[in-house]
Amino acid sequence: MVFDKAAIEERQRRAAGAFGDDAPLVLVSAGEPIGKPGGLDQTYPFLVHPDYYWLTGSRRSGGILAFEPGGGWTHFVRKVDASERLWEGDVVAPEGEDLTSFAEWLEARRGRPLAALGSSGMLPLPADEALSKRMRERLDGVRRRKDAAEIALIRRAVAATAAGFAKAREVLRPGVTERQLQVELEAEMFRAGAHGVGFETIVGAGDHSAVLHFAPGERVVNPGDLVLIDAGGELEDYTADVTRTVPAGERFTPEQQALYDLVLAAELAAIDKCRVGVEWHEVHRTAALVIAQGLKDLGVLVGDADGLADSGAVALFFPHGVGHMVGLRVRDVGGAAPGRPEGRMCCGARPRVDFPLEEGFLMTVEPGAYFIPAMLEDPERREKYKDVVRWDALDKWLPVGGVRIEDDVLVTASGPEVLTSAIPK
Numbered sequence: 001m002v003f004d005k006a007a008i009e010e011r012q013r014r015a016a017g018a019f020g021d022d023a024p025l026v027l028v029s030a031g032e033p034i035g036k037p038g039g040l041d042q043t044y045p046f047l048v049h050p051d052y053y054w055l056t057g058s059r060r061s062g063g064i065l066a067f068e069p070g071g072g073w074t075h076f077v078r079k080v081d082a083s084e085r086l087w088e089g090d091v092v093a094p095e096g097e098d099l100t101s102f103a104e105w106l107e108a109r110r111g112r113p114l115a116a117l118g119s120s121g122m123l124p125l126p127a128d129e130a131l132s133k134r135m136r137e138r139l140d141g142v143r144r145r146k147d148a149a150e151i152a153l154i155r156r157a158v159a160a161t162a163a164g165f166a167k168a169r170e171v172l173r174p175g176v177t178e179r180q181l182q183v184e185l186e187a188e189m190f191r192a193g194a195h196g197v198g199f200e201t202i203v204g205a206g207d208h209s210a211v212l213h214f215a216p217g218e219r220v221v222n223p224g225d226l227v228l229i230d231a232g233g234e235l236e237d238y239t240a241d242v243t244r245t246v247p248a249g250e251r252f253t254p255e256q257q258a259l260y261d262l263v264l265a266a267e268l269a270a271i272d273k274c275r276v277g278v279e280w281h282e283v284h285r286t287a288a289l290v291i292a293q294g295l296k297d298l299g300v301l302v303g304d305a306d307g308l309a310d311s312g313a314v315a316l317f318f319p320h321g322v323g324h325m326v327g328l329r330v331r332d333v334g335g336a337a338p339g340r341p342e343g344r345m346c347c348g349a350r351p352r353v354d355f356p357l358e359e360g361f362l363m364t365v366e367p368g369a370y371f372i373p374a375m376l377e378d379p380e381r382r383e384k385y386k387d388v389v390r391w392d393a394l395d396k397w398l399p400v401g402g403v404r405i406e407d408d409v410l411v412t413a414s415g416p417e418v419l420t421s422a423i424p425k
Contacts (some may be wrong), residue, residue, distance in 0.1 A: 018138040024113030026067040031119030049118040058066035058094040076102040145360035153238040160233035163192035163241040178216035189233035196238025202230035209401035243406035262294035265365040274416040284322040287367040288347035312348025321351035370402030
């Protein structure tokens with residue numbers, strides 16, 4: 001087991017408290033492997049549903065954790081059979097009731113309100129969608145706060161990620177390819193203890209740095225290029241998420257330096273806002289205002305920073321949210337506070353998070369500024385923002401590409417703690 005019994009029991013206690021006295025039956029399912037099309041008996045690598053994993057500590061497929069008001073938690077697990085031992089070796093199933101008894105257990109409670117979380121498709125009875133949504137929101141509220149065991153795993157993932165970035169810096173030079181940088185970075189993370197990568201590594205050189213999720217290829221890094229690397233090592237499904245933008249040569253060009261300094265100032269201002277009670281949209285707006293003012297100072301935008309943010313003009317150059325929750329997978333929980341509509345906009349972008357920060361939240365802070373032809377050459381955008389963008393000034397900036405800087409920030413009672421501060425930027 002990844003987590004000790006005391007940690008799991010405390011999580012289940014917190015979840016039961018969040019479900020409340022009016023709770024229905026709550027079933028949390030692990031999920032099942034998904035077959036590959038045309039793959040016969042092959043399946044995609046199994047990823048357990050994070051709700052189930054967080055509540056049980058098990059990443060084994062097929063399990064169901066059941067909560068019954070007044071009766072507590074019952075864990076139904078798939079027992080290990082001879083075939084599984086033949087193909088996979090010494091497999092250990094978590095403690096619990098045999099999964100074959102679950103149908104009888106559920107039938108005895110037929111007619112009672114039922115909520116389904118996790119991978120609910122494997123349940124034999126339909127669940128109440130409204131109740132399920134309500135219980136999911138309550139569990140999300142509990143899961144957002146990272147406990148000590150989770151933070152310890154994330155710190156190990158950060159250490160492995162730091163080793164990978166150090167290796168990438170070591171091998172980065174004109175003539176190396178994006179793909180070679182990816183291979184060296186990931187191999188070093190594995191040597192430093194990572195079990196895998198938390199997401200597909202991003203490496204973009206030159207104008208590829210302006211593609212938000214660029215998949216590294218055979219492009220050769222040129223002497224004057226910016227190189228953007230976004231990567232994270234993963235242990236036991238817990239991951240870091242870090243971005244650094246560096247010059248291919250010994251130093252930035254003047255334009256690259258100006259854009260880098262601007263994004264770094266935005267990141268530091270946004271990190272300082274990561275305090276208990278601060279709305280995440282305020283964190284995003286803080287970064288957007290710095291970027292708007294900076295682009296005005298560079299002669300790219302015209303107007304005051306507040307107007308450039310509120311009109312969405314700044315989103316031509318900062319088109320994504322300032323960050324997201326991270327930890328148990330690279331997109332951890334997130335969403336909006338109960339009662340708020342999903343997808344509210346802020347400064348022309350759609351942040352992935354819409355609630356006030358609390359102690360124990362782990363957030364990425366990753367502002368960026370990019371010169372993206374697909375955005376800047378769009379006729380509708382050119383017409384909409386014709387009075388606030390100096391379109392004739394963009395020619396010298398388009399070759400720069402983009403800059404993003406990202407750290408993982410733990411919200412504490414005494415202020416933000418940057419877990420990834422050891423990775424140079």
